Amino acid sequence: MATNAADAATNDSGVAGIAGAAPARAARAGTSVSLRNLTRVFGKTRALDGMSLEIAPGELVALLGPSGCGKTTALRIVAGFETADHGEVLIEGKDVSPVPAAKRDMGMVFQSYSLFPNMNALDNVGFGLRMRRASGTRRRQRAGELLEMVGLSAQAKQFPHQLSGGQQQRVALARALAIEPRVLLLDEPLSALDAKVRLQLREQIRNLQQRLGTTTLFVTHDQEEALSMADRVGVMKNGKLEQIAAPSELYAKPATAFVAEFVGTMNRLPGDLNGGGTVTVLGTAVPVQDGAPESGPVDVLVRPEGLTLAPAPNGNGIVSNRTFLGASTRVTVLISGDTEIQVDVASTAAAAMVPGTAVQVALPPTPVLVAPRNT
Amino acid sequence: MAPISALAVGRRKHGAGGGESAGRRRTSFPVWRWVILLIAGVYFLLPLYAALRFAGIHAFGTVFVQPGFWPALWLSARLAIITTAITLALMVPTAVYVHLRLPGLRRLLEGITILPIVIPPVVLIVGVLQVSPGALKASPWLLGLEYVILGMPFAYRAIDAGLRSLDLKTLTEASSSLGAGWLTTLWRVLLPNLRTALLSATVLIVALVFGEFTMASLDLFVTFPVWIVLFDQLNANMSVAASIFALVVVWLLLMLIVVVGTRQARRTGGGQVNLFTAARTDTKGN
Amino acid sequence: MARTDTVDVAPGSLADPGVTRVRTVRTVGRGITRLAGIVPFTVYISLGLLIPMIAIAVGAFKNPNTGAFTFSNVDIATHGVYLTGIRQSVILSVLASVIPGIFGALIAYAIFTAKRASLLRQVVITASGVFANFGGVPLAFLFIASFGSSALVTGWLNDIGLNIYNDGFSLYTLSGVALVYMYFQVPLMVLVILPALEGLRPAWREAAENLGARTWQYWRYVGGPVLMPSFLGCVLLLFGSALSAYATAEALTAGTIPLTSIQIASFLNGNVIAGQENVGKALGLGMVIIIAIVMVFYVLLQRRAAKWLR
Numbered sequence: 001m002a003t004n005a006a007d008a009a010t011n012d013s014g015v016a017g018i019a020g021a022a023p024a025r026a027a028r029a030g031t032s033v034s035l036r037n038l039t040r041v042f043g044k045t046r047a048l049d050g051m052s053l054e055i056a057p058g059e060l061v062a063l064l065g066p067s068g069c070g071k072t073t074a075l076r077i078v079a080g081f082e083t084a085d086h087g088e089v090l091i092e093g094k095d096v097s098p099v100p101a102a103k104r105d106m107g108m109v110f111q112s113y114s115l116f117p118n119m120n121a122l123d124n125v126g127f128g129l130r131m132r133r134a135s136g137t138r139r140r141q142r143a144g145e146l147l148e149m150v151g152l153s154a155q156a157k158q159f160p161h162q163l164s165g166g167q168q169q170r171v172a173l174a175r176a177l178a179i180e181p182r183v184l185l186l187d188e189p190l191s192a193l194d195a196k197v198r199l200q201l202r203e204q205i206r207n208l209q210q211r212l213g214t215t216t217l218f219v220t221h222d223q224e225e226a227l228s229m230a231d232r233v234g235v236m237k238n239g240k241l242e243q244i245a246a247p248s249e250l251y252a253k254p255a256t257a258f259v260a261e262f263v264g265t266m267n268r269l270p271g272d273l274n275g276g277g278t279v280t281v282l283g284t285a286v287p288v289q290d291g292a293p294e295s296g297p298v299d300v301l302v303r304p305e306g307l308t309l310a311p312a313p314n315g316n317g318i319v320s321n322r323t324f325l326g327a328s329t330r331v332t333v334l335i336s337g338d339t340e341i342q343v344d345v346a347s348t349a350a351a352a353m354v355p356g357t358a359v360q361v362a363l364p365p366t367p368v369l370v371a372p373r374n375t
Numbered sequence: 376m377a378p379i380s381a382l383a384v385g386r387r388k389h390g391a392g393g394g395e396s397a398g399r400r401r402t403s404f405p406v407w408r409w410v411i412l413l414i415a416g417v418y419f420l421l422p423l424y425a426a427l428r429f430a431g432i433h434a435f436g437t438v439f440v441q442p443g444f445w446p447a448l449w450l451s452a453r454l455a456i457i458t459t460a461i462t463l464a465l466m467v468p469t470a471v472y473v474h475l476r477l478p479g480l481r482r483l484l485e486g487i488t489i490l491p492i493v494i495p496p497v498v499l500i501v502g503v504l505q506v507s508p509g510a511l512k513a514s515p516w517l518l519g520l521e522y523v524i525l526g527m528p529f530a531y532r533a534i535d536a537g538l539r540s541l542d543l544k545t546l547t548e549a550s551s552s553l554g555a556g557w558l559t560t561l562w563r564v565l566l567p568n569l570r571t572a573l574l575s576a577t578v579l580i581v582a583l584v585f586g587e588f589t590m591a592s593l594d595l596f597v598t599f600p601v602w603i604v605l606f607d608q609l610n611a612n613m614s615v616a617a618s619i620f621a622l623v624v625v626w627l628l629l630m631l632i633v634v635v636g637t638r639q640a641r642r643t644g645g646g647q648v649n650l651f652t653a654a655r656t657d658t659k660g661n
Numbered sequence: 662m663a664r665t666d667t668v669d670v671a672p673g674s675l676a677d678p679g680v681t682r683v684r685t686v687r688t689v690g691r692g693i694t695r696l697a698g699i700v701p702f703t704v705y706i707s708l709g710l711l712i713p714m715i716a717i718a719v720g721a722f723k724n725p726n727t728g729a730f731t732f733s734n735v736d737i738a739t740h741g742v743y744l745t746g747i748r749q750s751v752i753l754s755v756l757a758s759v760i761p762g763i764f765g766a767l768i769a770y771a772i773f774t775a776k777r778a779s780l781l782r783q784v785v786i787t788a789s790g791v792f793a794n795f796g797g798v799p800l801a802f803l804f805i806a807s808f809g810s811s812a813l814v815t816g817w818l819n820d821i822g823l824n825i826y827n828d829g830f831s832l833y834t835l836s837g838v839a840l841v842y843m844y845f846q847v848p849l850m851v852l853v854i855l856p857a858l859e860g861l862r863p864a865w866r867e868a869a870e871n872l873g874a875r876t877w878q879y880w881r882y883v884g885g886p887v888l889m890p891s892f893l894g895c896v897l898l899l900f901g902s903a904l905s906a907y908a909t910a911e912a913l914t915a916g917t918i919p920l921t922s923i924q925i926a927s928f929l930n931g932n933v934i935a936g937q938e939n940v941g942k943a944l945g946l947g948m949v950i951i952i953a954i955v956m957v958f959y960v961l962l963q964r965r966a967a968k969w970l971r
Contacts, residue, residue, distance in 0.1 A: 081867055101870045108871040114864035117969035118886040127882070128872035161968055172868075179872060408771040412785075415768050419792065419844070421814065425807030465705055472698035480699070482967075486960050487706065492898065494710070494952065495905030497926050498945035502713025504929075505720065524709045529790075536856075579790055588797040588908045593929050604798040604912075615806070618799030622791060629787035 030057025031092050031182040031215050033078070038087035040073055040239075047073040048084065049239035060209055060216040061244075062230035064223055066262070070239040071219045072187060078217060079185050080104050091182060102131075107176030107214075108185040112192040114172055115160040121147060121171045122156040128179035146174035149208065166197035173205065177212065184209065184216040190225060202229055223263050227251070235259045251303075255291070257371035260301045267307070267341040270373065271300040279370055282316060282335075282363055292370035301369040304330060304344040308362045311353060315360035317341075319353045333361055423622075426615045444617070447602035450515060454598060455584040457519040459577050462530050465523065467573070470534045471565060474543050488531040491524050496589045499524070504594065515596045522584055529579040537572025541565075575629070582625045714949065720942040734943035743944060746919035750904055751951075753835050753920065757842035758899035764843070765850025765899075766892060773858045786855070789848035796845050797908030804841045804913075808832050833914055841909055846899050853898055857891035857966060887969050894962035901952045901959075921948055 033055040040048040048070045055061050063071035076082040078089050080101030088095045096104055107128075115124050125146050126139035134142070147153050150170040160168055169189055176184060186205070190198045206229045209216050220226050226233045227247040234244035235258070243255040254260035271281035273295060278285040281300045292298070309331060320340065321332035329350035331343050343361060345353070353359060439445075473484050491499075503521055504512065511517045546568070550560040566573070588600040597605065603617050724731045737743065772782045807814045810826055818825055831837050861884060869879040907922040916923055921944055927933070928941025 079867075079871060081870070101867075102873050102875060104871075105873075106871065108868065110864045110868060112864075113862055114868040116865055116869070116883045116887075118883065127869070127874075130882075131873035131878060175868075175872070408774070411767045411771045412781075415764070415847070418847075419788070422803035422807040422844070425813035426803045428813060429806040465702060469699055469702040476698060477696070482960075482964070486956070489898070489956070489959075490710065492902055492905075494714075495907065495922055495925070495945070495948055497905070497907040497922050497929075498717065498948060499710070499713055501925065501929060501941065501945055502715075502717040503709075505716045506712050520709060523705070532852075575790075579794075582791055582794045586794040586796065589926075592908075593926065600797065600799075615799065615802055618802070622795060622799075626787060626791045629790055630783070633783050633787060 030059075030213050032057050033183055033215055033217065034090035034093075035074065035078065036088050036090065038074060038077060038084045038089070040070075040077065040082065040084050046239045048077075048087075050087070051236070051239065051241050052087075053234060053241060053244065055215055055217065057215055058213040059231045060206070060218060060229060062218045062220060062226035062233045063236055064220060064226040064233055064262075065236035067221060068238075069236040071236050073239075074236075075185055075187055075217060075219045078183070079106055079108050105179070105181055106183045106185055107179060107181035109169065109172045109176050109187065109189045111188045112165070113160075113168070115163075115168055115175070117160050120157050120159050121152060121163070124160070124171055125175045125178050127175060132179065142178055143174075146178050147171070149177075150174045150204065164197075165193050166201060169193065169201060170204070173208070177208070177214070181214065184214045186216065186218040188220055190220070191222070198225075205229065227263070233263075235262060237262075253289070254301075254369060257301060257369070260369055260371075265304055265342060267302045267304065268299040268339075268374070269302060269335070269341060270339060271298050271370065273298055273370075279368065281368070282361060284363060284365075286363055286365050287367045289367045289369050293372050297373040298370050299373045301371060302341075302363065304342045306364070306366075307341070307343045308364070309333065309343045309345050309349075309353070309359050310362075311357055312360035313358055315358045317359050317361050319355050319357045319359055321355060322350055322353065324350075331359075333359060335361065423619065427619065429615065441606065443597065443602050443606065447597050447599045450597065451585055451599035454515065454519050454522060455581045457516065458522040458526060458584055459580045461519070461523045462526055462580055463573060463576065466527065466530055466534055466576075467566075467569070468561065470531065470538055471543070471561065474538050475547060485531070485535070488527045490528075491526075492528045496525060496587070497593070500590045500593045512594075515598075518591055518594055518596060518598070521590060522580070522587065525587065525590070526580040526583045529583065530576040533572050533576040533579060534569070537569045541568055578625065578629050581628070585621045585625060717942045717945050717949070720939050721946040722943075723939055725936065725938040734937070734939045735947075737937060737940045738943040738947060742919055743921070743924060743940070746921045746924050746944075747947065749835065749919055750921040753839055753842075753910075754900050754903040756836065756839040757846055757903040758896050760839070761843045761846035762850050762892070762896035762899055765847045766854050766895075768847065769851045769854045769858055773855065785851070789851040792848040793845050793852060796906065798912040800841060800844055800909050801912035804832060804844075808837075808840070833917060835918065838910055838913055838918070841913060842903055842906065845909075846903060849902060850895055850899055853895045854891065857888060857895070860891075860966075861887065888966075890962040890966035890969075894959045894966065897955050897959040897962070901955050904948065904952060 033053075035051060035053040038048045038051045039046070051070065051074060053061070053074075063074060065071050073082060077084050080096070080099065083097070088097045090096070091104075115121075116127065119127070122140065122143045125143035126134075129139045129142055144153065144156065147156050150173060152167060152170055152174070155163060155167060155171075160171075163171065172189070189205070190201055193201065202225060218226070218230065227250070230247060232244055233247055233250050235242045235250065237258050243250060243259045245253070245255075250259065250263055254263060254266075260266045269281050271279040273279050273288075273293070274285060277288050279288050279292075279298065279300055286300075305328075317333040317335045319331055320334045323330045323332075324347065327347060328344045329347045331345050331350055331353055333341055333343060335341060341361065470484075473480050499521065503517070507517055543565075546564055547560055550564045551557075555563070585599055587598070588604060591598040591601045592604065599617075599621065603621075606617070721734055722730055722732070724733070739747075768785065772785045775782045806812055809815065809832055815825060832841070865883055865887075866879060869883055874882070905922060907926055910918075910920050911923050911926065914920070914923070916927070925941050925944050925948070928938070928944075933941070
């Protein structure tokens, strides 16, 4: 099996291949996909609990969540490999639930090792066309086009066991796209790959998807992947969709505490609710975002970059640790009351804050997310 | 919305009906599989039934008091014990060693252990009788030694399957990093995790010893299978009863092992018990 | 352990040959100690398997009276009634390997797709383990009691007008023996092909379906080709097993059909023409050679299968 260094080395040709190739045959105009109220129960667990989602034509929606949240189940229901107990899937407004998987005209890329081992790359890519009774010449031609699109023309005659993980997934992608699918489904396609290869493939998949305009549903547990690739990201937990929004909105305005803490890092600061839409935290009163609880002990959720830090002999915290991240440094501060928080500071400024330095942590007066306190 | 989904669900649940030949849900158990299993069931159970009818149920009661029954059974039992002990003591360390240190030889080892299936016992016994020293030839233990060879394919497959379902390298490295010697690792770490494999290897060996006729008869020892044949000349009913008895006992033993093994595996979180095969832990995604 | 020691030595320097020599000795030494772990096994196999085999090979070429080297044993073993025996044995083994091979594969597939924990699957697998070892007189008896000329099933078939014996069937012919052989060959096939079936990844099935393939198309383009080497290998294994079977054939035919394994046994029993005592060994050697060739193909097929079913 070729090493993943081969992937790194061919990145240039891969990207160039995508950017510089002749304009691809336009895929069919984007298809809208609708998931309505999907429910799926396995014994005692509700894998999906009334999940609904609308995907616009040409959009890439990522489903993000921890294992067991139902994202893969939802994808497999759309693909036709599983049936929902309730609810339906609509493609262009038509219910596809009674349509068998083989006839749904969707391209799917699996997590790993889904290439047929007895066929070389070219035959793998052409398989879907063979099922559609395309002639041998047409198959080879189209397969060749797609392999070029993913930058693997040279590997056309190679067998899966001779290809590296990254190359295999690119062939799998080509195979899924060869049939000009209405919808592209990706089931954690990058999880089994090396970090470096993962980054390159992310770009390639996104570029291809945008060029072809194929509606895409992408499942992942890696939030960086979801945030960097998707038009919209849906965060799932326990079979329910907690929030679906563009990546920036998801990050800046998380709808629930779960989303806030799952996406990016989030600090929890104890606060006291004042009536009238403010909360007192770190000694100051700041406005509260919609949806906050009315009363009771609360925690205020703030991002590391949403706090300011400055050395102060009578400050409210002491630096306990620093993690150098390059341009910024993540400083861990112990606030009075045994609360530990993380603040992102420019590395030049952080240089002076050795562990043990007394500092003052402060909050700008922007509305904050408030959640009931964890006991 | 609700009526449509109900209809759709209903149609889905009825699978292949309604002109969706290509849409048969893989979750439903298609007819042809039951047909195959039915034919197989008939083929295997019918002769048993016919033999039982012929022999008569009461034959089962009296078979135990026939002359020579117990000595023959006892001989086979002793052979089974000795064979099992030697096989496990020999094959387990070897298999572990090859898996860990000589992975290149795995294929060769597999090939060698397959040989006894295809080397005719009738040929083997000829050679063995020729080269063994007189003292050994006179005792039944020669048979035991050769049964180890005969049982190797099955025992090795069971042990190998068990080893492949463990992360052998990681376990042994963890164990030795904590200070355990080779033997301790084998005894305290590996063997407990190989319990099912060892049990299934044992039962396979027992099944072999209680079914092996060729070498025993040509070596002129009256083991249980040989006794069955000899007795057949006198009383067919009894020997049928005896052979079915042996068959059923071994089958029950195996089922027992699987049930106990599954319960144990479930407790330790290991999941499924698989005899003779290495379970693939492929999941269909998270 | 990867050897990471590299010593940059100036070519032609005095140190050069010395370093290489030491390294070679050390490596060889390390290699030998590594093999030490499999010594017990190797010794056992040699004593229990190899040496008897060598004894047979040697004996096959020995004149029983003078001890001199001779080809006469081999000559007799490959002509006349013994040649017929070899031919019959091969035909029987082909019958008793291909048919149970297909049937066993179907059964294995039928239970393989059942859920892991299902009772059905466990019952079939354990039954296979037991029946694969069942043979000889008890087995012969079971079939005589059901398919013999005055037996149960024959009687049933007569009742519905099918007289199989009139149509030429007999339990004591090659086809009859093959029918009985299936009783332990089919379970053996189930046992040996299950691991290969478990090597079929569900992702392949789903990918094929997703690309529009129906069940038969999946099997024709993916499942079948991938399984074929394993399947053929297992059939070869069954062939070897059928060829070496003795007790069942003996019990059924009592020597009426010439079969090599029975002929070899008769040499041990002393039913032998003077001067031909070692012909049995020649026959045995021949059998082992045939099987060795079969096994070579088996190994090659398994290697091909392993490449794909990783």
